[in-house]
Amino acid sequence: MKITGTTIIAVRHKGKVAVAGDGQVTMESTVLKHGARKVRRLYHNQVIVGFAGATADAFTLFDRFDQKLEQYGGNLLRAAVELTKDWRTDRILRHLEALMIAVSGEYSLIISGNGDVIESDDEVMAIGSGGPYALAAARALIGYSDLNAAEIAQESMRIAADICIYTNRNITLEELDTNKEMGGERSGRPG
Numbered sequence: 729m730k731i732t733g734t735t736i737i738a739v740r741h742k743g744k745v746a747v748a749g750d751g752q753v754t755m756e757s758t759v760l761k762h763g764a765r766k767v768r769r770l771y772h773n774q775v776i777v778g779f780a781g782a783t784a785d786a787f788t789l790f791d792r793f794d795q796k797l798e799q800y801g802g803n804l805l806r807a808a809v810e811l812t813k814d815w816r817t818d819r820i821l822r823h824l825e826a827l828m829i830a831v832s833g834e835y836s837l838i839i840s841g842n843g844d845v846i847e848s849d850d851e852v853m854a855i856g857s858g859g860p861y862a863l864a865a866a867r868a869l870i871g872y873s874d875l876n877a878a879e880i881a882q883e884s885m886r887i888a889a890d891i892c893i894y895t896n897r898n899i900t901l902e903e904l905d906t907n908k909e910m911g912g913e914r915s916g917r918p919g
Contacts, residue, residue: 733894734766735858736778737884738829738836739866740851741877743907745831747776748881750858750889751898753783759896767900771797774832775804776902780856781826789815789826793839804832808845815841827855833906854884858892878903 736749749766752759767778768790775797779786792814796807808830815824828839838846838853846853852870854863865884869875875883882901889895 733858733892734780734856735854735862735885735888735892735895736766736780736827736829736856737854737859737862737866737881737888738776738778738831738848738852739870739877739881739884740831740836740906741870741880743905744877744903745776745833745836745906746877746881746901746903747778747829747831748878748885748899748901749778749856750885750895751900752894752896754894762896763898765900767902769902770794771802774802774904776831776904778829778855779826780828780859781824785824785826789824789828793828793830802832804830804835804837805845808837808839812839812841812843812845816843829853829855831904833904854888856895858885858888858895861891861895862888 733754738747747767751763753761753764769776793811796811800806824841830837830839836848836853852866862884865887866880869880878901885899886897889897
């Protein structure tokens with residue numbers, strides 16, 4: 729039996745970055761849990777991470793990623809690259825099938841076990857079964873509303889939940905002030 733689904737979205741807009749995720753855990757056609765917490769703060773609350781994949785994999789990756797952030801002094805890009813190296817080569821980690829979104833004051837990244845560290849072109853990114861719906865909604869809301877990052881992320885999740893059967897309206901939302909969190913200029917940009 730395969731545990732499927734989730735939706736995670738990150739929106740960087742008007743000096744803030746928000747990450748939202750739903751709480752549904754589904755096995756085949758059965759909802760196992762309504763209130764899973766798939767969005768967490770790491771590294772002294774300076775990084776927000778959202779996870780799409782199996783729950784046990786999430787805990788393993790959150791812990792490993794937090795260790796990388798500590799090792800590299802909170803440098804999100806460096807920690808993400810080092811995590812993907814481990815993820816591809818470690819005997820246990822390479823079997824984890826998952827995606828992560830990680831944001832800081834400077835970066836918004838999608839991280840995969842295939843070695844991908846991807847930054848969005850338009851500061852909006854989404855993963856999981858409802859990701860395409862949430863992404864489309866967020867892009868429209870940015871262009872045609874006066875909502876802030878948290879409001880856009882929340883409304884995008886609600887729209888995705890109305891369309892995707894693997895996504896619910898039990899939303900966890902975390903937000904960073906990018907003006908306060910940024911420590912300097914960006915150096916190097918991921919793919």
